[in-house]
Every structure is written in structure tokens, then in C-alpha cells.
Amino acid sequence: MKAAAAAAAAAAVATAAAAAAVATAAAVVATVAVATAVVAMAAQAAAKAAAKVAVRVAAVAQVAAARVAPEPVGQLAKMPVGAVAAVAAGATAIDASATTTGTTSKSARVGSSAQLEQRIRAGVVCLHDFAEPSGRALLCVRMRDPATGVARLFPPGGGLEPAESIPDAAARETLEETGLRVTVRPETERIARYPYTWEGVTRAITTHFFRAELLDDPAAPAPVDDASYNEGVVWLPLAELDRALGFEPAILEAVRHLISHAR
Numbered sequence: 001m002k003a004a005a006a007a008a009a010a011a012a013v014a015t016a017a018a019a020a021a022v023a024t025a026a027a028v029v030a031t032v033a034v035a036t037a038v039v040a041m042a043a044q045a046a047a048k049a050a051a052k053v054a055v056r057v058a059a060v061a062q063v064a065a066a067r068v069a070p071e072p073v074g075q076l077a078k079m080p081v082g083a084v085a086a087v088a089a090g091a092t093a094i095d096a097s098a099t100t101t102g103t104t105s106k107s108a109r110v111g112s113s114a115q116l117e118q119r120i121r122a123g124v125v126c127l128h129d130f131a132e133p134s135g136r137a138l139l140c141v142r143m144r145d146p147a148t149g150v151a152r153l154f155p156p157g158g159g160l161e162p163a164e165s166i167p168d169a170a171a172r173e174t175l176e177e178t179g180l181r182v183t184v185r186p187e188t189e190r191i192a193r194y195p196y197t198w199e200g201v202t203r204a205i206t207t208h209f210f211r212a213e214l215l216d217d218p219a220a221p222a223p224v225d226d227a228s229y230n231e232g233v234v235w236l237p238l239a240e241l242d243r244a245l246g247f248e249p250a251i252l253e254a255v256r257h258l259i260s261h262a263r
Helices: 002-068 081-091 106-113 166-178 238-245 249-260
Strands: 117-129 136-144 151-154 157-159 182-198 201-214 230-237
Touching: 117 166, 117 182, 117 249, 136 166, 136 238, 151 230, 151 238, 157 166, 166 182, 166 201, 182 249, 201 249, 230 238, 238 249
Parallel strands: 117 201
Antiparallel strands: 117 136, 117 157, 136 151, 136 230, 182 201
């Protein structure tokens, strides 16, 4: 009896010990769960705080950038996109510096050219060596404006016909205006952009100039059947370029460039 009671008591103690161990383990598990939840909450709070900081940093950076960014200034900022592109293209093309009357500034001309009728032309710079005292001279035509009666010299050239290449137009226009055939060298192209007034209408002109070699005897041109304002061929001595072509600086610069690069 005593032995059975002792065994029962021992079993009870063991059961109690096991129950205590289970309770301890459960407490540990609960503690770990609580800790995990706390860590998750802390991570979530940290993420929210980081997002707020990022937003504030971005706002501060935006304000700082606005304070240091330069305001757009000058004529380019006020021009239409097309006019700005035309000025940017001036690195390889030539812009003008005054109207044909010489009364309008360069910036005003460029700013207004975007609203003008556009015209593309082709022209040639053709030289010939004459005996002294004339020496080397530039092929030109004398054109008289029907509206103003003013006559000026121009390198031969004119507009393009449908499906015609620019170099072909330069050769054709030269023949039509001067009665002289030329060989155009496309690789020498020099572009001049400028507004020009003819017969009372101002247009935005883009002229593609080329060096050209004379094929005919300059003293024996073919008959010319052109407009009445074409008053004939003039061989302009190079010493008189500035005087004769200075009315349009863009044309003068293009001609001088092609002469200086002549081979």
C-alpha cells in the first residue's frame, strides 16, 4: 500500500513537472511571437518614417534647384521653335545681319523670319581668270527689282522645279540666266539664310551655293530668254565684291567662303 502510494505520488510529481515544462515552452513561444510582432511593427514604422524623409528631401531638392536654375534670357528664349532651330543651324549655315534696307537688327530679322514665306534657292559661285587688268572675276547677273527700280548684282541662281535636285537647279538656273553652262560641285555646298524683299514681298530665303566650273567661252554665251528684270551678265572683279554684294551680308559671306576654299 505504501509502495503504491509512493509511486502514485511520484507520478503526480512527474506529471506536474511535465505540465510546468509545457507551460514554460508555451511562455517562450508566446514571448517569441510578441517579439516578432514588435519587430514587424518597428520595421513598418521605420519604413513609413523613411518614406516621409524621402518626400521631404525631394521637396527640398526641388526648391533648391528652382533657386539656382537660371532664368531663360535673351532673344532665343522668346523665339518660336522654328526660329531657334534656324539659329542653331547657323553653325553650318550663314545667317544675315541686316535687312536689304539695312534698318532692321539681326535679332529682329531672325525673330520675324519664322512668319515669312519660305523659299529655297540654288546658286553658283563661278570664277574665271581674265587678262589684266580685270584678272579673276565672279560670274553675276544684274537684276532690277520691278517694284523699286533698284538694280543689284547676284550670283546666278533661282528656285527649284518639282523633283529637281538642288545642284541640278543651280546649273539650270545659271544657264537660263546667263546663257553659260557650268559644272556644279555638290560637295562644296554652302548654305545662306536671310530675309529678302523682292517686288514688295519679303521672304525667308535659304540659298544653297556651290562652286561651279565654267564650260563655255565667257565671251560667247547662248541667247537668254529670261524675265525682263534680268539685265544681263556681269563679270565682277573680286576686288569689288564688298561694294557689289555687301547689300546682303549672308550672300557675301557665302561667296567669300567658296572663293577662299577654291581649288
